[in-house]
Amino acid sequence: MTKAITAAQMKHYDQYTINTIGIPSMVLMERASLALRDEILKQYPQAQNITIVAGSGNNGGDGLCVARLLQIAGKHTTVIEAGNPNHFSEEHRAQAKTCDYYRIPQLTTLDTIDSADLLVDAIFGIGIDREVRDPYASIINQMNAASAPIIAVDVPSGINTDTGEVLGTAIKADTTVTFTFNKIGLTTKNGQQYAGRIVVADDMGTYATD
Template sequence: MTTAITAEQMRHYDSYTINTIGIPSLVLMERAALAVRDHITERFAQQLNQVVVVAGSGNNGGDGLAVARLLHLAGATVSIINVGNPDHASAEHRTQDQICQYYQLPQTTNLAPLKHASLVVDAIFGIGIDRPVTGHYADVIDAINNCSAPVVAVDIPSGINTDTGAVMGTAVKATTTVTFACNKVGLTTSNGQHYAGQLVVATDMGTYVTDK
């Protein structure tokens, strides 16, 4: 599927899938995480010795936590850096966090693990960002960009506007972006393509379409 959609359209499709079709949001999250896991284990098989997942407190962060757990079960060494206010975590995020705790995945708010990362997974912000990135979030993104490790962005590089491709103050410069269901309009712009790196679209058929 090559059609690019806006953030609002993606939210509509997700809502329809959850509320009309009846597929729970946690199932969608698991499918998204499996797509990221598969891409990482296929393309970055040699970089699984020190994977660092940087997770925000929303559903994009929940995707990241699920990716962390799936990579751990696949034999990778994984740690998690939590970013944001845990009191504002989504219900799905809390569920994924509980599962990660069950598997005793190391979690911290300290950015030090980035210094030794073999691979970074960016799961800070999803498609809903609508204001400039500032403060600690900006510091985290800058720290990711200063890493020598490859970066895989979950759905969209954090800090990129889904509809325009604009940098919202600062943004993650990804090696690869795995986006879900359809491409996003912002990722078709020259700026969006620059920050996304190699773009992989994980479709609802379970296949992958690579755009360059």
């Protein structure tokens, strides 16, 4: 069984890799998203219309990045920007600008959730730190009610990374691609129920040490 860690440990590893080793945050994001793209193409080869629902942080940044990678791979991708633009992380902004270049629609309406072949949950990752309320709760409920399978980025949105507890409402994923190490919350019974099949993408460039 692979090692499982907390959100704080993962943040520490990311910061060490970025600040001490000098691998830029955007490089880590690209590598995480490449792993995610590969898993999507492998598991859902028939999916043509893919809707990515992005939050304002770097989990959303991963979502925007994989939207570009999937578009380049021949898929039709649409991003729903669920987060507040005033709170976009630096990496999120940079990824959104690149999506503009590729003319990937970045919507603030939820229309494509019900018509997508595949939904990518990039709302919250290890940065979730409180209960999920509207508008996020309604968006998550609509995604869970849609017929398309859901692939979650790093952690199903709404799940506490460390305990697996549902923070009000959570994405019920078919697959979760989690980065570098599994997360302790995803090893709990509850976390496993929400994460579905868990894929640990462990070759994304983050240097991890005990």
